[in-house]
Amino acid sequence: MSDFRMPSLGADMEKGTVVEWLKKPGEKIARGDVVAVVETQKGAFEVEIFEDGVLSEILVPVGTEVPVGAVLARIESGEAKPLAKPAPPAPRPAVAPSPTPPPRPSLPSAGERLRLSPAAARRAAELHVDPHSVTGSGQGGAITLADIEAAVARAGRTTGEKGRRGFDPSAMRQAIASAMARSKREIPHYYLSLPIDMSRALQWLAAENARRDVENRLLAGVLLLKATALALKDVPELNGFWIEGGPRLSTGIHVGWAISLRGGGLMAPAIHDADGKSIDQLMAALRDLVVRARTARLRGSEMTDPTVTVTSLGERGAERVYGVIYPPQLAIVGFGAVRPAPAIVDGAVAARPTVYATVSGDHRASDGVSGSRLLAAIDSRLQAPEAL
Amino acid sequence: MNGPDPIDRLRKILESVAPDLDVSTIGVDEDLRNDIGLDSMDFLNFMIGISKQLGVAIPEADYGKVTTLAKCVRYIEEQGRIKRAPA
Numbered sequence: 001m002s003d004f005r006m007p008s009l010g011a012d013m014e015k016g017t018v019v020e021w022l023k024k025p026g027e028k029i030a031r032g033d034v035v036a037v038v039e040t041q042k043g044a045f046e047v048e049i050f051e052d053g054v055l056s057e058i059l060v061p062v063g064t065e066v067p068v069g070a071v072l073a074r075i076e077s078g079e080a081k082p083l084a085k086p087a088p089p090a091p092r093p094a095v096a097p098s099p100t101p102p103p104r105p106s107l108p109s110a111g112e113r114l115r116l117s118p119a120a121a122r123r124a125a126e127l128h129v130d131p132h133s134v135t136g137s138g139q140g141g142a143i144t145l146a147d148i149e150a151a152v153a154r155a156g157r158t159t160g161e162k163g164r165r166g167f168d169p170s171a172m173r174q175a176i177a178s179a180m181a182r183s184k185r186e187i188p189h190y191y192l193s194l195p196i197d198m199s200r201a202l203q204w205l206a207a208e209n210a211r212r213d214v215e216n217r218l219l220a221g222v223l224l225l226k227a228t229a230l231a232l233k234d235v236p237e238l239n240g241f242w243i244e245g246g247p248r249l250s251t252g253i254h255v256g257w258a259i260s261l262r263g264g265g266l267m268a269p270a271i272h273d274a275d276g277k278s279i280d281q282l283m284a285a286l287r288d289l290v291v292r293a294r295t296a297r298l299r300g301s302e303m304t305d306p307t308v309t310v311t312s313l314g315e316r317g318a319e320r321v322y323g324v325i326y327p328p329q330l331a332i333v334g335f336g337a338v339r340p341a342p343a344i345v346d347g348a349v350a351a352r353p354t355v356y357a358t359v360s361g362d363h364r365a366s367d368g369v370s371g372s373r374l375l376a377a378i379d380s381r382l383q384a385p386e387a388l
Numbered sequence: 389m390n391g392p393d394p395i396d397r398l399r400k401i402l403e404s405v406a407p408d409l410d411v412s413t414i415g416v417d418e419d420l421r422n423d424i425g426l427d428s429m430d431f432l433n434f435m436i437g438i439s440k441q442l443g444v445a446i447p448e449a450d451y452g453k454v455t456t457l458a459k460c461v462r463y464i465e466e467q468g469r470i471k472r473a474p475a
Contacts, residue, residue, distance in 0.1 A: 033461045155394045209448045212437040219428050219446065262408055272462050314428055316421060 002051065004035065004073040006066050009045055009303040012179035016040045017065040018072060020144050023055045029075070036072065038300065039369055041175035043167045047300040062142045064219050082198040162203055167296060172265035182388045187242070188363040191322045194375040198353040199295055199339050204385035222283050224335050224355070224378075226388045228310050229253050229375035231275035237366045238306045238359070240332040247330065247365040256306025256326065257286065259293045267293055268326060269310045271303040279388055313337055317318040320356040330365045333374070334358040394461045401437035406430050416458040438464070 006016050035055065040218045056074040060066055070256040078317050090261055100303075136143035146258040154380035201223050209217045220235050232253050253275045256268035269292075292298050312335040319339065323332035334357070341354035357378050360370040381388060399411040406426065420424045424435065431451070439445045444464050446454055453459045 142390050206448065214432075214436050217435075219431060219432060221428065260427070262406075287429060287433070290427075292408070 001056070002053075002075045002077055003071040004049060004055075004075055006038065006060075006068050006070045006072055007047055007300050008039055008068045010042070010175075010179065011039070011182060011302050012042070012175040013040050013068060015065055018062055019044060020062060021058060022046075025055055025058055027055050029053060034299070039169035040167070041301075042265070043172070044296045045298055045300045045303060049075070053073060059210050062144065084341055115353050123158050167261075167263055167329055169264040172261075172263075176265055179228070179326060180324050181337060183324050187325050187327065189360045189369065190363045190368050191327060191358065191360050192368060192371045192375060193322075193358040194340065194372075194379060195343075195354050196357050196379045197343055198309070198355050198382065201382045201385040202338070202353050209289040216280070216371045218279060218283055219286075220315070220338065222279055222286060223334075223382065223385060223388055225255060225257065225271070225274060225286070225310060226277075226282055227277060227378045228308075228333050228380035229255055230381050230388070231374050232274055232308060233371055234377045235374040238361060238370040240330055241307070241366075241385050242362055242365055243328055244332060252307065254305045254307045256309040256329070257289060258309060258311035258323075259295065266302070267298070268306060269293060269298050270305040272305065277339055308333065311335070320358055322358050323360050324353075325360055325362055330362045331371070331374075332360050333378070337348070394464070395457050397442070398438070398457050398460055401441055402434060405433035405437055414457065417456050418462075419455050420457070421455065 006018075009016070016038040017040075018036050019039045021035070023033070025036045029035060030050050030052050031050055033049055036047045037044050038047050043341055054071055056076040057074045058072070059074065060072045061069065066072070083280055088353065109241060144311055183285070194256060198220075202220065205220055210217070237247070237248055239253055240247060242248070242269045245300075252273055254270040254272050255274040256270055258266055258268040259268045265342065269284065271289065274282060277285065289298075289302075306326070308329055309323065309332040311328050313321055315337055317337040319336045321334035321336055325332050325336045336356045336358075338353050338355045340351045340368065342349050343352040343354065344350075357375050361368070361371045395416055399414065402409065402414070402420075403411045409424065414421050414424055418424055420434070421431060421446065435451075437462070442464060444467050450463070451470075452464050
């Protein structure tokens with residue numbers, strides 16, 4: 001018997017609300033299965049289980065807010081190996097609040113005896129659905145988001161999926177505020193930048209895209225992503241976490257790709273083993289990640305796995321970005337917009353498409369010399385785009 | 389463009405690539421990148437949608453000619469390849 005707990009999905013998460021159980025008591029579960037949808041300040045996430053077994057008991061009903069570490073359900077382990085996954089790098093040593101404070105049901109008071117999740121309540125309001133007219137399929141007859149949407153679909157209206165489920169811009173702001181304040185309080189950042197000539201990379205990209213179907217075109221961001229992942233292989237001291245007073249480097253290079261959300265805020269979910277993926281695989285992964293970030297279909301592990309963050313401002317961005325490290329990571333790499341800039345080529349001034357690459361590093365874990373090596377390695381990778 | 393309002397068809401494509409946008413509020417002359425906030429991935433997905441649903445493959449070199457819905461319609465009409473929509 002083991003416990004399935006409210007996971008910490010980032011440095012900024014203190015509590016979460018189960019908005020949906022996707023498995024029922026008695027159901028078999030396998031490592032990697034999504035068992036619940038949890039709503040946090042950053043929106044809703046699909047939470048996986050990291051062992052095989054049977055879901056024996058659900059302790060926290062839908063719509064209940066509990067702190068990180070609270071036991072959500074009990075798992076009857078099969079002959080399963082215990083937690084094969086090393087505990088995700090919990091930003092704060094994952095102290096389970098003990099004793100667990102009694103779950104505080106955060107149900108809208110207007111609901112009276114009606115049981116519905118905050119996400120469902122919000123959606124019902126958005127779609128002008130009277131929750132009293134909806135039959136709940138959740139735990140104890142609770143009305144889930146899916147019930148609301150199904151009711152709307154039955155009524156012949158489109159849901160018109162606006163916004164992300166469980167997304168509250170002010171809560172998102174609060175989450176970013178607490179993570180960034182903690183970063184600036186605890187992490188002594190150093191900052192470096194290097195202008196990189198993008199002529200070759202962009203020529204290669206334009207030629208590739210001219211011969212590719214629209215569906216298979218590449219974005220410049222993918223080249224920056226791959227170059228960074230490969231460069232981190234050469235400078236491993238910037239890839240990993242600062243945990244319990246020391247660096248814990250990671251062998252896997254899981255790049256958190258910063259995605260800005262139109263409703264406000266941002267998140268940086270993981271692209272796993274980015275150094276080992278081809279450009280086309282990375283493009284597919286990025287496309288998938290952006291869509292899921294925008295529609296709140298990210299997995300919990302994608303929020304906790306990144307070993308480094310890359311933020312690329314895109315074509316309309318500023319020239320340089322010196323990012324704030326997302327704790328407990330060790331570095332954040334930034335790319336500004338690609339712009340024509342004067343460069344010295346063969347002793348003469350020439351206009352070249354240029355991107356400023358930057359790195360903000362945790363000075364507890366590394367020195368500027370490492371950051372400089374990383375930027376130089378990114379530069380040299382981008383000068384041979386066909387090898388990316 | 390024949391058939392249903394071409395702007396509406398483009399809005400539908402936009403809705404499928406950016407489900408978090410309220411596409412009905414997008415003005416025909418608003419810049420899709422600067423005003424609406426499409427990023428390069430959204431824009432590429434929009435181009436893919438146009439290619440799949442309207443049969444017009446817009447080359448990367450012409451992205452500057454399709455920055456608004458109105459310009460997209462004009463471009464597609466110029467290509468003269470838009471198919472009549474089934475009723």
